[in-house]
Amino acid sequence: DAVIHWFKMDLRTTDNRALWEASEKAAQAGVPLICIYMVSPKDFEAHLTAPVRVDFMLRTLEVLKRDLAALHIPLYVETVEKRREVPERVLDFMQEWGASHLFANIEYEVDELRREAKMIRMCAGRGLTMEVFHDTCIVPPGALATGAGKQYAVYSPWYRSWVAHVHANPDLLSTFEQPTANLPEARDKVAALFDGEIPDVPHNKRLSEEDTKRFRAIWPAGEREAIDRLEKFCEEKVAQYTKRRNFPSDPATSNISVHLAAGTLSARMAVRTARDRNKTKKLDAGVEGIQTWISEVAWRDFYKHVLVNWPYICMNKPFKPEYSNIEWSYNAAHFDAWCTGRTGFPIVDAAMRQVRSMGWMHNRCRMIVASFLAKDLLVDWRMGEKFFMEHLIDGDFASNNGGWGFSASTGVDPQPYFRIFNPLLQSEKFDVDGDYIRKYVPELRDVKGKAVHDPYGRGAGPQARKAGYPEPIVVHKDSRERTLAAYKAGLDRD
Template sequence: MSSQRQFTISRTLEPSLEPPKTSWTHWTRSSRQALKAGIEKKRDNGSQNVGYTMNALRERVLFKHISCVFRQFTTASFYATMALRKAPAKRKAASSPQPDAIDSKKAKTETKSSKANGSRQHHPMADEAERNGIVIRKYYPPEMSNQRARAYTTGDIPRPIEDLQAALEETANERRGVKVKNAVVHWFKMDLRHTDNRALALASEKAKEAGVPLIGMYLVSPQDYEAHLRSPPRVDFMFRTLEVLKADLARLDIPLYVETVEQRKKIPDRILELLEEWGANHLYANMEYEVDELRRETHLVRDLSENGKVFEVVHDTCIVPPGELTSGSGKQYAVYSPWFRAWVAHIHENLDLLELFDPPGKNPDDARKQFVTLFDCPIPDLPKNKSLDDEEKKRYRSFWPCGEHEALKRLDKFCEEKISGYAAGRNIPSSNGVSNISVHLAAGTLSARTAVRTARDRNKTKKLNAGNEGITTWISEVAWRDFYKHVLATAPHVCMNKPYKPEYSNIQWSYDQDHFKAWCDGKTGFPIVDAAMRQLNHIGYMHNRCRMIVASFLAKDLLIDWRMGERYFMEHLIDGDFASNNGGWGFSASVGVDPQPYFRIFNPLLQSEKFDPEGEYIRKWLPELKDVKGKAIHEPYSRGAGGIAKKNGYPEPIVEHKKVRDKALSAYKEGLAVEK
């Protein structure tokens, strides 16, 4: 099992609540087979544009097969919870069920409802989480109980992705009957590119078939940025990218309309108003897998359908959509290694997953005249709650050029010059051996599909797990991004301030503000930790090996609630991606999916000596220690360099590793014993 975790190298449908004979996995596979058959037929008939053919076929296959999976959600347990919102259609039975069967189903439904209702109490430490800023009560309820968190994974409470499935199923007939009107709209979110963008390609194909213009739309939501802890440098990167995207689309006579919606709850209503204003009946978007986004999309599917409009939400952010890979028991993999083997095998069996989508076609000649005000729409300034001063803007923009052209340029350069040596140098923070494309994956200026396809094409084989070690290792690291997004779909409680393993909520964490501030400021007295935190604070980025080191140090040396570190990362990273960041913190703090064992505690000194042996990284980010020679750089106060360190203002270690290690082991053991 690889020890490497991609925190933020940077959300798709789940299996049914109880594995049916025809599951979501079966539906996606049968759709894939139908799609491939259609593509081959087109090729046999001499089609010259397989890219657009794939898009059109994907859309037709989607409409043809979408109802298959949702019919599986007619179990009593699912509809017992759905009935609170909308009564389901009654199933017609071939013969009347026996009374015993009815009683059994009723008892099962009542049991699940009882479990769900009984889990509504808050976690005993919810107040502590609120006081320390872990739960933002302005937007979210108190920390849920462990019982309720488990209810999402057992199916006692429908997952948000399943609610979206139900919405799509219940509106399928209405949506199929809606005709294209004056325009088709694509809603840009975390997909700020015009190449290899599935929903955009489908929207373009729809507009082209109807002979109407395509409109791009991006809605600025300051409240979402605040609730989701979006960092100012990342918001700045997105806004700069919107300028690039607007110019790219304008060359195709496609407008990009950008508007700020101050209250996030008003976004659905505003979207409906804009569609009415533009005379558009069809809205396309790529799916996101966080809970807030899934719930918003569920309401939008229903609301737009009730108003005679169509909202098509499609998979794009993952190479393999969640729900297609399950273990032998039919569940989501909880360990990366077997999941990765299944991921590779699935792609090898479905090579069209790495087929890239064509950019949108050019709009009709009268599009500029028809929607002139949209072409004149400017990109707004940064929201006040995410503003940067002039010095910060200059600094971040020099380190992180924006847009999909820069993303492709950086990817090509990495694959040409560095990828072959990636396996050997990826863990050395002082080297420049990594791709530095995480910011582009997070903002969607580059798709994971393009990244893996480009790397694969550099290899001597088309296999993702064979050939050059550097290439295969890098692909396996990109795959972590898919893995953690799959986890969001099956374990939505990780989006709600709960660890993947709920029992770890019972650990008695420290909330020592002095220790936390020392960690944030890079003044703990542990050079490798401090150098990494200084790098983060200065450029909004930290090497992945260092992310693991500082996360382990916060959770296990300082015994501070890992969620405080998770939040700090999101508020400062330019490449902050919730799934990857949460997964990385879960690994390092031993509370997540496929984590390191809680008794494995990084020794910061040994990590420093192993991965920064000459101290180059430390000296770069800690000017106080630039004059310290040799191995003393790793531990100046105990290796004869304390005078230099003290003179230059570098602090002594705030804890003794051996003592706090023993304390951490005891805290983990005691916390896990609570529910035994």
């Protein structure tokens, strides 16, 4: 007999609810705890998982395997080619090992929820038990409702309710301990499972050698790294977060999104660690930087709640159906210029090159490039959403979809459609000295002063041209007019 924990996007031993529950169950029953992870190449395809993220997950699995081995718990990793076959394979594995209980944390995307529901039924059919737990959000989806009993579609009242809920249920921020080590007799039973290797991935999800080196140096894997990063941020930066978080050349944010996305860190631990640096236990009081940072982590919960309440957003539909009829431009040259960072708008190009070079982009820049794609180029925001998933190491469906919906004005609690970022003003305001632009756009490295924000408009054209930097592909004023008209026509058509 054995108890199984099935790892998915919860690749950590500390503060992992289902893993802890599985461990308790195994200890009570006096049977071994076995951990499994199913690599599904077709899942990577279907979810557009970025190669940099696949590499991060595989590296994380190696660390996790070592961390678990220290507790004498095996992590068995297997590749299952077709995603449809994953449930069957998990259940067969249970039967091979005589396990009657399967534990997992819930994933909220539509396909995953359906899969989980199906597996619970399949288990019941075979006399097995599957238990699933809310873990990834601090407040479980469905727990909050307006006075009228409706789901929130606006962040601010949702956030007030989220804070009140956590204050009323302080256990939501407690830790789940690491699993208990397997006992010697249990170890012998599962010894064979310790030997397996972490499998390789399909060719199209592999990084080049050069990218591998660079990304691995920027993003070390594993939960120890995640906790260290979080603690360092809380010690050195969180207090200044409100003032500094919007300037992309300033490394003032936590860079933990990669860990929250892979589950190497729990959101509970993130919020608890920040809160514990405050003089108060309240999430909305005390040091301003801490309050702001916690409210940012809460956005992640918010977008996951939205996903659960309105699952159609998983099906390529805008949250606001009235925005379904906009006639987007499918100008391939424009989209390509955006993807490759050659739009002639230095702040946009710097950001697009940052994501290619780091697998990560600063939040302010995510908003700038998203607005630019949807509202300057009038390209369908879903093409940008897809590109982000294909390149981000922290790609997360709910946050990405939410971010794109916000910027394109088609999502939940969005910017009004007539609010259109002016890329030049954004650049001058948030990259004041042009350091970020110069870092990622080497063609403009020698352009002095304010001309770096708009070389062709500010007398540095010949220099930029000589260095091979493109001229702007659109005129912001004109594209703004075009977009306003297209959005309005789309809404009128509704």
